[in-house]
Amino acid sequence: MRAQNELESFAHRCRVYYEDTDAGGIVYYVNYLKFMERARTERLRDLGFAQSALAGENLLFVVHSSEARYHAPARLDDELLVSAEVIELNRASLRFRQQVRRATDDALLCEGQFLVACVRADSLKPRAFPEALRAAFAGLSGAGTSKAGD
Template sequence: MRAQIGAQLFQHRCRVYYEDTDAGGIVYYVNYLKFMERARTERLRSLGFAQSELVGENLLFVVHSAQARYLAPAKLDDELNISAEVMEVNRASLRFRQQVRRAADDVLLCEGQFLIACVRADSLKPRAIPEALREAFAVDPGLYPAGD
């Protein structure tokens, strides 16, 4: 299933705090992954799906794989815009494309792609993404990738 093409890009805004930086006042590389995780969580929340409620439905989203490119540093007190665009919805996974940009000048600092698996909370075995969530991301609910 293709994600919402042409839909307004989701943005999550955050500020860089001292705890996010290294001794030089530069954001430590792994913290970009945390910023992007928060943006994905807020994207789900914006669609009406709180992760705490999904756990009650025996559903978790876990990172299957991550790819990141670091292009420029964020620094202490920078305000950041983090996008969370769903590129693909499969039976039991979501593929996100994400960017971290400095709000003041819109410079791209980091970009990545993440494959997020849907699993059962009790066994961590793959499970189908609920139809309501699939539809929230879909342009055409009848459009699925080959083999799904």
């Protein structure tokens, strides 16, 4: 199903620390992926689901694929707003669109899309979302049906 974005948008706030930067004080490119991972985790938490509790239910999320585009650098001490928008919900996967923006001027620094699969913790095989989790994500992405084959 394609997302409708009927609910309020979500953004995780974080700060750039020295450990996030290279020798020039600019955020090292791979750290944007870490910021986006944290935003997806906080989005789940915002919906009432902790990843630690889901793991106890034999459920894990794994990144199947990622795409990122870099537009401008973040620097030491910048405050960032990292969005995590569900744009596609399937039987056993989600697609997120994410952006990293500098809080002071709303400049777009990095954007990307991530296909995240729902798998069994014991076998790492795909599994359908539990109904409560599916309903929470469906509330984010509107009503519709899953894609066949996912």
